Amino acid sequence: MHVLIIGGTRHMGHYLTLALQQSGHTVTVLNRGITRDDLPDDVARLRADRTIPAQLEQALSGHTFDAVVDFVLYDDEEAQIVVDLFRGKIDHYIYISSGQVYLLRTGINRPFSENHYDGECIIEPALNTYDHEEWLYGLNKRRAEDLLARAHETHGFPYTSLRLPMVNGERDPMNRLYNYILRMKDGGAVLVPDEPNYPLRHVYAHDVVRTVLKLLENGTGKGDAYNISQDETVTLVEFLNRLGNLLDIEPNIVEAPRSLLEANGFLPDCSPFSDRWMSELDNTRSKADLGMTYTPLDTYLQNLVDHYAANQPQQPISYRRRNAEKHFAENYVSS
Numbered sequence: 570m571h572v573l574i575i576g577g578t579r580h581m582g583h584y585l586t587l588a589l590q591q592s593g594h595t596v597t598v599l600n601r602g603i604t605r606d607d608l609p610d611d612v613a614r615l616r617a618d619r620t621i622p623a624q625l626e627q628a629l630s631g632h633t634f635d636a637v638v639d640f641v642l643y644d645d646e647e648a649q650i651v652v653d654l655f656r657g658k659i660d661h662y663i664y665i666s667s668g669q670v671y672l673l674r675t676g677i678n679r680p681f682s683e684n685h686y687d688g689e690c691i692i693e694p695a696l697n698t699y700d701h702e703e704w705l706y707g708l709n710k711r712r713a714e715d716l717l718a719r720a721h722e723t724h725g726f727p728y729t730s731l732r733l734p735m736v737n738g739e740r741d742p743m744n745r746l747y748n749y750i751l752r753m754k755d756g757g758a759v760l761v762p763d764e765p766n767y768p769l770r771h772v773y774a775h776d777v778v779r780t781v782l783k784l785l786e787n788g789t790g791k792g793d794a795y796n797i798s799q800d801e802t803v804t805l806v807e808f809l810n811r812l813g814n815l816l817d818i819e820p821n822i823v824e825a826p827r828s829l830l831e832a833n834g835f836l837p838d839c840s841p842f843s844d845r846w847m848s849e850l851d852n853t854r855s856k857a858d859l860g861m862t863y864t865p866l867d868t869y870l871q872n873l874v875d876h877y878a879a880n881q882p883q884q885p886i887s888y889r890r891r892n893a894e895k896h897f898a899e900n901y902v903s904s
Contacts, residue, residue, distance in 0.1 A: 584774060664729065665777075666731060669848055673708060673711065681796070730794035747882060768803060770803075797852065827843075
């Protein structure tokens, strides 16, 4: 099988490329070529800005693929370009979507199942706000899914949509878990907002890769959408205590009003898993239809702790105001 991977080579696309090669498949990756990858030399590379149809068409000219995995499709215009280019030419198109498509819905409760997708959506938040930015991301992801679904209904376009929550992995370009590890190791307070304190239900990057492999090799899931998510649901405090246990550190967790943390410019840096726009997904359908199993939370947390111990990244930008965080926590606790 010859698989085209669009984007994502810094994180999940990297793992998927290696997994496909190890399974005997041929892989080509397509991106703008701005960020250097560290994939093997025998992986073919195409360069194009996928938002420019003529450029994308030129890059793909003369190439044929059995399947496409798209990590960077963000709206219906891009989805239409994909349908026009690959209609009748591929056996499977896998769209990496987001659990954020549910966060636009009204009248539904966590955890979200695939049946929660259809229905009334929230009104547009005020312009030039963080909520508007996140709302627009979810809206565009929904529009892309809707266009792919219509293409499947009208002429059998063979798409599958995978809706993902927060993805934890060794190659997370934002080093979100590492942010917490640094704060625990320096002995200072880990600041978290007191509300809303939504439960966490993330997913391990390698489980996403295994799902894609299952879909490609079995040819299943066409015309459907699946939530891909770990089994465990935990509170943020429980999550941090589990992480601290693996580090042999008792985390100094200080809960403070979200408004105060935002006013001081600490969020999301001090607690990236406290975002109000994080989804919590029910994975029942993926297990029933695809036979998915998921890596236990403690298992993959240990993998990540071991990885960061052996491969310490540069200090992330999100750690830049750490002294101010500590000072705030000391004053807040003593007040």
